[in-house]
Amino acid sequence: MILRAYVLLFVIFLISPILAISIGSLTETSFVVFPPQGISLKWYFAALEQRALLQSLAFSLVLGAISATAATVLALPLGLAIVRFSSRINNAVYLLAMTPAMLPAVFLGLAFLIGYSWVGFGGSSWPLIAAHVVMTVPFALSLILVGLRSVDGSLELAARSLGASQFRTFVLITLPLILWSLAAGWGFAFLISFGALEVSLFLSTSTTVTLPVQIYTTLDWSPLDPTLTAISSGVVIITLAVLVITARTVQMDRFLKRGRS
């Protein structure tokens, strides 16, 4: 009973700011207020008219997709190496790949800024993409590792004994069985990239403004602009969509696992 009440309070604590933003965005006033006065979608339409905001949203979506894809593609062979050969070097590689997820994002952003300007990348969108890839690899990798570790090794041996080469075994057996973890890893990498502020702040240029950076800078000018709440609740919806799709694919795996036992 007490535990139930605790969980309920915890959920309310987590969800109330998000609900406040979403409900607040329905206000008719030209400033953010809670509870909203009147109900209208006018700030959503207003958001649709702000080109800078929409451009940054589009840029964030593309950036998220590119970095999530790159992170997944990079993490897969890394994960394979870590699972198949447990050497000291692979252990070190694993820890190295995971560090961006643990370091404070501000220092990471600063490090990227200095590093990439040093190499001479400054001013283009490459540093931003590269930084987002580095930042999202840990999330893709950890999910892919879960996937790879859940594959029963005897399935691969069975395929080999039936005449499949190592490569065909990977394509026909391993890959289909870890597809869910690739999708989930991609989803999480995308969300991390999509929501990242600190690192992007350091690396954004006038042409490469991500949505969080745009919201952050707008907030500086007009802190009570309800357009921001409208776009924020829009983002919440995108995030929830990605999470639900990811959760669905993970559930698929549970079905498969039941089949194995």
Next chain:
Amino acid sequence: MEYLHVAGLEHSYGSQRVLENVSFSIRAGERLCLLGPSGCGKTTTLQVLAGFVKPDRGQVTIKGEPLDGMPPEKRNIGIMFQNYALFPHMSVFDNVAFGLRMRGLEKKEITTRVGDALTLVRLPHTASKRPAQLSGGEQQRIAFARAIVIRPRLLLLDEPFSNLDARLRLEMRTELLDLLRELDVATVMVTHDQEEAMAIADRIAVMYKGRIEQIDIPNEVYSNPSSLFVARFVGETNVFDGRAMGHDKVMVDGLGEFSVRKNQSIANNSKVKLLVRPEHIELAEKADMNGQWNTVEGTVERLLFLGHRTEWVVRKGEARFLVWQSQPHSLMRKVGDTVTLRWRPSDCFLVASEHVNA
């Protein structure tokens, strides 16, 4: 005529030796069972045959052709895994067809051969199902179909019954034996269950600590174990310490002198173990004095009625005898009563104490 020949396998994992000079050969169509406790090297031997483990030393040949260094996919060896290892994302048909597709066979032939294999294991109606939709016994039959549809040169069975419940286990044992006889394929099976081994195998290789202790037909392994370990692992045995007197007599500490089956390899006056199987000991009305039987008088310490047999523990001094009576005995005895035990000299034997490993 030798079909599969394994010579001098040696293997270590790190500092741990798992195979020590493992050698055996089997004839075409013969079924050999590697029997032993976990960690005895039986599974490693199977993995060497499959090509999953490269041994430090030793050679495997099939019909004279060496398999050394040949990757598993080139060996044409069918394997039924302990957990069946059915591909969960494929239908039963695709599972069984997998090996044939890897061989690049024509679609029509694949369909025919998969159909035949599924009919053989009496599961033709499951072709479109997923493995998860099948029962444990059905999964095992599909795993068997998948392993033999490629017409393997050698069939490997890894603990084939360990994932089934007791009743199904007995059923699948006879079924698998029938299938193996019908297919007449050379088979190496691994198990820790002596009953399974005796039921399925033409010959049994009892393994212990990476070595083959004894390799022989099931009846010989049971009746003539070469060591204390084999005697204890294959069936229950009463073991008593003693000293050999000639080749067919033994003096057991605290029990007296007994006649035993002749064993020429036992040196006179050497330390030995006297072994008697519990089912060979009878409860007698009175001591038989004509010398045909070995007899001991003792006290009933425990009595267990198990349905198909009654288990007695009879004590004399420090020694305890385990006795199995299959018939409800006419003697109505209670715990604490005095009974006479007797067994034939031909039913007991000596093993030397020196190479005792158990």
